[in-house]
Amino acid sequence: MKLFEENYQCTGEGFRVSQRYLVLLATGFIVIFAGPVILMFAAFILDGSINVGAGTFIGLFPIVLGAGPEATWLVLFAMILAILSIVMFVVLRREAKAVKA
Numbered sequence: 001m002k003l004f005e006e007n008y009q010c011t012g013e014g015f016r017v018s019q020r021y022l023v024l025l026a027t028g029f030i031v032i033f034a035g036p037v038i039l040m041f042a043a044f045i046l047d048g049s050i051n052v053g054a055g056t057f058i059g060l061f062p063i064v065l066g067a068g069p070e071a072t073w074l075v076l077f078a079m080i081l082a083i084l085s086i087v088m089f090v091v092l093r094r095e096a097k098a099v100k101a
Contacts, residue, residue, distance in 0.1 A: 053078050060086065 043050045053066040053074025062082035066075035 055079070055082055057082070057085075062086075 039050055049069055051068035051070045051074055053071060055062055055064045055078035064075050064078045
């Protein structure tokens with residue numbers, strides 16, 4: 001494929017970006033948007049219930065949502081991941097400051 005023949009492409013800003021990384025980025029977006037659509041079709045076709053849990057950050061504040069019969073466990077898992085990500089952010093920030101000093 002021509003897409004993989006060129007290893008690097010220069011942009012106007014002077015950054016070099018590998019074509020493979022751009023393909024992986026596009027694939028990731030497709031998978032992220034296709035997942036919920038597949039879940040919705042599976043729930044309608046199989047006439048079953050689905051569980052949904054989601055978490056996001058707005059600044060330092062985690063927002064966690066869930067729906068379905070087992071949503072309690074999904075929300076708990078999302079809250080644990082949110083707390084771990086805040087702890088990792090604080091630890092990595094301290095290490096970065098220690099390296100600069």
